[in-house]
Amino acid sequence: MTSDQTDVLVIGAGGAGIFAAANASKMGAKVIVISKEPSGYGDTRISLGAMCRSAEGFFDSSEKFSRDMIKGGEFLNDPKLVGDLVDEATDAVIALEDCGHVFERNSSGVLKSPLGKFGGHSHNRTVMSPAFGVSMGHAIRGGLARSGVTVWEETVCAELILNEGEVAGAVVLCMKTGRVKSIQAKSVIIATGGAGSLYYPHTDCMPYVTGDGYSLALAAGAELVDMEQVQFIPFALTHPQSMMGVIVGDGSMAQPFGKLLNGRGEVILKNFHNMTRAKLAMIMIKEINNGGATEHGGLLFDVSTNMKIPILKTVYKNMMRRKAAHFLRNVRRAYGRDAAEFKEPWDVLPSAHYFMGGVKTDEFCKSRVKGLYACGQAQGGVMGGNRLGSTSLTEIFVFGKRAGTAAAEDAKSRGYPDGGAAKNAVKRVEGLFGRKGKTKPVHLKKRLRELMWKYTGPLRDGEGLATALDGLAEIKRDSSELAISSFRRYNTEVVDAIELSHMIIAAEAIIISALERKETRGAHVRSDYPDTEDTTTPKNVVVRQTEGRLIATSQEALP
C-alpha cells in the first residue's frame, strides 16, 4: 500500500479548494490538493463570474448587507458566518485580482459596477468578470500554479480515515493509473462544492458535483445543516435533450412586462420580477403537474411586450446584454436567434443550481470533528434558505482562505496521526475492481437522479418524500451488487461506484431534512405545509450519523 503524508489535504480544486490550499501553503504547511477534474475546472469556472464586494459608500453599510442576506435566507443563516462574508468580501475581490484576475473596469481602469442590483440586494455591490467565470478559471489556476501546493488531478476521494474520532487522512483513487492510495493528513478540508449532479440533467452544475463532501463529512462524524435547502434556478432550457437543465436566467429578467405562459398559451403569471427563485420555481412545477406543460415539458417565458415599447426595448436589451450575455448565448444555441433577441418565448423549466445547506462549521470553517474543515458550497450556514445573487463566488474565496489558514494553524500542533485504519478502506476500494454483480453503477446513478428530481424538486410533499426514501433504500440494496470491470486505467465504472456511494448518502440527507422541515421556508417548498412557521423562532435542520444511521433533528437557529 502506498501512503503519502501531508499537513493539510484539500479535497476539491474549484475556487474554494484552491484558495484553501494556497493559503494553507502560505502559512508554511505542506499541502496536497486533489480534484476529480483538472484543477480549476469546476463550477467556479462555468459561472457568470459575478461577485459581490463589501458594502461601500454613504448609503450602504455592513449592517444593511448582513440584513439582506439574513432576510433573504429567511433567518436560517448563521449570523457569524454572514458577518465574515460581508466584512471580507472586498478582501476576496483583492485576493482574486492578486492571482491574475481583473474585474470589469472602464476605459480609464476604474472598477465598473453593473447596471442594477443583483437578486435580493438592497444596494449595488456586484462586480463582473470580463469573460465570465472562464476568466476566473485562468486566475485560480494561475494562483494554484504559483503556490507550493502539490496537485493531484483526476483523483477521487472514497473515504476519510479516522483515528480515535479525529481525522487522519483519506483514501483516494488516482483515475489515470487506477492506483488506490492513502494519504495521512493532520487536517482535511472539504471543498467539494454542492451536489447538483443529484438532479442531472435537471441541473446547470458540472456532472462531477455528486455531493462527495457531504457524505465524507457525515461518515467522519460531522453534522450537515439545512440540506433541504436546494436552490432551483427557475429558467433553464428544456431542449434539445443535450442542453436540458442549462441555465438561462431567473425572474428578474422579466422586468417589467414579462409573462409566463403554459403549453396552451394561457398566461399563468405576470409581474414576477421581484418574486424569489423558490416561489417562481414552485409555481412553475405546480402548473406543470396540473398538465400545463409544453410539448418539451416546460413553460413559456415571454418578454416580447418589453420589445414592443421603443424606449424600453433599448434599455432592456442593453441591460440583458450586460447582465445576461452568458445566458443569451445558451438561448441562441438552443432556440435560435429570434429567441435570443426576445422576439420568441423561451421554453423553460427549473434546474438545480446551488446548495445552501452543507457541513456545519464555526467561523473558522471547522466542523465538530477534530481536523476536519469545510468551505465553499460544501459548507452550510452562510446562505440560510436562499442565496442572494453573486454571493457564492465571494463565499468560496472568503471561506476558502479562512479554512486554509485555520487548517494549517491546527496542523502545526498535531503530529502525523496513525493511518492504520486506512488499510480496510483501501481494501474496500480495491474490492470494487472486477466486481461480478448484477447492476452497473451508472444505471443506479440514473435511477437515483430520476427519483431526486421527481420527489425532492422545487415542490415537495410528505408522501412523495416517503416514497423517495423507499426508492433510495432499494437503490442502496442494489448497490451492494455492482458489476464493474477490472482494468485499472481510467476506469469510470469504479469512479461511478464511488460517486454513487456518496450520492446515496447526500440524497438521504436531503430527503430526511426535507421530511423534518414541516413548513415552507426558503428554497424548501412543501405543498402539504404551505406556510412558514413563526419567524421569531426559526429552526435549522441538522443531520448526523448515529450508529450507522442518518438522523435529522430540528435545532433553534442562532439569533
Place this chain on the structure above:
Amino acid sequence: MKATISIQRYNPETDSEPRWVEYHVPMQSGSTVMECLNYIYENEDSTLAFQQGCRFNSCGLCALMVNNKPQMACVAKLRDQIKIAPLKGMSVIRDLVVDRTAYFNMLRELQLYIPEQEKTSIPAKIIEPQNRVELLQCVECLACNSTCEQFVSDGEMFAGPYVFVKLAQLHLDPRNDIDRKSQAVKLGLDKCVDCGECRCINGINIQKLAIELLRIN
C-alpha cells in the same frame, strides 16, 4: 433513425496501438456527439472512456476530434459515418481521454502567472487591453494544439498555440514582470510558419492575438 459511427479505442497499458470500433446509435434531430457517447456508455459499453462537463461549450473538458477536426462533443452535431478520436498530438490516457495534467504542470514550470501583488485595497486602476479580454475567453480545451501541424509533429520543441495564448494573456497584463516575448522564442515561436491553420473552437484569432503579438519586432 440510427447512425453508424467509429470511435478510436486505446488502452496504452494493454493495446499495442489504437483501433477503430463501430457503433450503431440512435439519432434524432439535434442529437450531439456527447449524447451518443453517453448512450454507448449507458447501453452498450461502459468501458468507453471520455470526459464531459458543462454541456454549454464553456468548460472545455469534452474537446475531441470529429472527422479529424477538433470540436466540443457537447455541441458537435451527431451525423452518420463520423469518426471520433481523441485530441491529436496529446498523450492519451485511455480512449478519448487525454492527459491534461501536463498542462497544469506547464503553468507552473513556465511561470504562467503574475507575481504576488500584496495589495490591501482594490487597485484604483488596472488598464486591461481589449485584446487581453478576448484572449481570456480561452476555455483551455487544448483543441488549438490539435490544429497545429508544427505542434502535432514536434511537440517537444514547439510549445503549441495554447501556451502562446497564455503567454500573450500575460504579456498584456499590466502586472506581469517576466519577458514573455523572449520566453515565447525559447518555446519555439520562430518555428511557427504562419500557416494560419490554428483554430480556436470559440473563435479566438490565435494567429493575430497571440502569435503576432509575441513576435519580437
